[in-house]
Amino acid sequence: MNEPIEEIFDNAEDLNAYQEFCETQEFGSEPFDLDRPALICRWRMAHKRVPLLNRHIRALAQRQVNGEKITRNLVSWAKQHIEWSLAEGDYSERDGVLMLVVDVNGNAAMSVGPYEPLAQTSLLDLVLCARQAEAERAEAGVAPEVLCMVAGSNLVIFQAKHAVVSGMLSLVEQLAATRGLTVHHRVLPADQLDGLLADVKAVPASRAMQDGSPSETLELDTPAEAALLSHELLAVLLAQLPADDSVADSGTTAPDRSQASAWFLVSDEHGIVPAVNAHEPFITLCSEGLAALQARAR
DSSP states (O other): OOOOOOSSSSHHHHHHHHHHHOOOOOOSSSOOOOOOOOOEEEEBBBBTTTTTHHHHHHHHHOOEEETEEOHHHHHHHHHHHHHHHHSOOOOSSSSEEEEEETTTTTTTTEEEEEEOSSSSSSHHHHHHHHHHHHHHHHHHHHEEEEEEEEEEEEEEEEOOTTBOOOOHHHHHHHHHHTTOEEEEEOOOOOOHHHHTTTTTTEEEEEOOOOTEEEEEEEEOOOOHHHHHHHHHHHHHTTTSSHHHHHGGGTOOOOOOOTOOOHHHHTTTTTTEOOOOOOOOHHHHHHHHHOOOHHHTTT
């Protein structure tokens, strides 16, 4: 339970000052109009709380705006402002999405909106999400969505080994460690994927990308076209999996390249998103673990 806002402050003057600050919901002492967004974070809520807030804040501290790491003051403001304003604010979207926007000038604002699940969750759609998120990582330092594949006792994360992990991915890695999974990191083959997707018609989706423009989803003319592209896409991704000799010295077994149904997306906004027909106990474990954290917030 969050303690009443009155008990957080020692005197009425401090309380009034904070309430006046919350009315603006801005980072800064003067009202302002946000400039072009440089960073947009979307974090799933549960009962007017963000269950993975501490994990998200740690990832936020590693993000960049205009090539510079986000200031410590902004990170501190974000954590306190989110906790207090969600507790005291009259938000109708209790299980919605919190959006933190930082513009090119380093100004920040927070808003809350409804949650909209991904309309399509085929492997094609999840790859497109991960590809867009990888472009964001190149600019801002953290990918909010990452494609993963689990096979037996192996977890393959399609992100560079030393890349900063998002809040949600940090939970998945922790669960993998508790289950003794061997984690392999592979980089999304951007050129090959872009080549495959170049002839696919893209249509705007509801979600905005990092620069504020609409994101995209796939639109294929026929089921046969979709099946062919899925086969080619799967071949490209499976080719990235470690060969047996790459892990022999460690005493582990490489992922089975024949297991094509254990793909899922790890997303700060959407949580764990299995690809269509993906059935694997570890994916279920991750989904149930997140659900438990969300239930605990109620």
